[in-house]
Amino acid sequence: MMLKLLRDPRTVARDVPGLFDAVFPQLTSSVVMHFNRRRVAADVTPVPSGLIEQSKLQRAMLFELGVAAGEMLLRADVIDWEECKRVALARQRRYFDAETPEGISEVDRVIAEQVGRNVTEMIRGLSAERGQTVTAAPLITGLRWISSGRGDFSAGQSLVEVKCTNKNFSAADYRQIALYWLLSYASALENRGQEWSEGILLNPRSGQYVAFGFDEMLHAISAGRTKVEVLQVFASMLDDQSV
Template sequence: MRDPRTVARDIPGVCDILFPRLLPGLVALLNRKSQSFGGVNPIRSQDMLCINTNAAMLFEVAFAKAEQTLSQSPENIENCIQLAIERQSKYFDASTPSQLTEIELSIIRKTSDNLVKSLNMLSDGCNIVTSPKICGFEWISNGVGDFSVGSTLIEVKCTSKGFSSNDYRQLLIYWLLSYASAIEKNTIEWKRGVLLNPRLNHFVEFDFDELIHLVTGGASKVEVLELFRSVVSEYSSKLSIDSFGNY
């Protein structure tokens, strides 16, 4: 079984077949629609130059701290660090950070505060769901997203640049899995997506129907789903052949 994030980011060709027009030019166009929140201050680039800990790990800790705040739990940085290590270890070789410096703790707290403020503004008083379920499909396992509000799925990226094609692919695969599950199991279909960067105070919000139209060249959702079934089935056959060959 492969989790949805791996399918979106690490299996070559799948998303190229499904979303052939998600090219650099379209990604740049989507990113130009980026917005910012009032009252949220970006993390200064000069502060990032002063860190000793891996930046991805720092932001993973900040993400965990934001979850802690949203659940109204007492602040516990050590718990956040342990959770960050567990999450990073699923995809990378994560190591325990050494003693965090004051500047690193400041970056963690500022990023966490930015994330909480941004989510509260996006939610407009509605319930913020942490780790919303991403339904699986055949050999694709169930997974979880970052946050959701109603039928809006929110993914958090703390890069120093604009959102990448991989970021959009990830949300598109999540939508596609929700659409398949909505048809088969009458579960929720994600209607809107948000890519949110609390480090830079940027976010891009879009309607999935409109994005699907752009990245497929006008294919209907039903056509995209049928193509997805075909791609998943073909890849499943390859997995079976490889498994037999390696037996």
């Protein structure tokens, strides 16, 4: 696949994992397990797997509906399902070949609403702990041929990425949020934006999340390199694979 088709940060993190092998050489399964062990269970109701199995929607679309519902609940405490469907479809089409769902069943709404309410409660709790207001879809600044994109949520300098999975957070999840930090660091050096100081992976399906400082993560995955050295390696690799 040509890199010119992979400009979005999320897509680059997902589809070009080899790009990060030299940048984060110690992002191994043992490091992922280390961070996953600190997961915290929030005071919300997990979504039962048996209920999810009753939905005929593609799983990615179902949970995208839930995240869209969560954003609406954060803004106004109401859910407009037609608007949720429009937002979810637009986001899925940005990254995948998503098809318009024929309809949203009552089961789909129940699941998406529970996911949305979990998103809302967990995000509000995290922002209150940090004394910061919530921002939906924070800007992820680009670098070289990687374009700017949007994250899920932020609270001050804490970046929150939502992953609706029935498993633990994966290396791909940590790689994505590490890339977002690296792009923010580059933009901060150039006075184009702020550097994220904390990453949070949040799973509203299970009601659990993992929080970590990016300095701590960098120490674990960068093979002893400083921030500047990590950025230099990354920028040189982008130049080598420029389009």
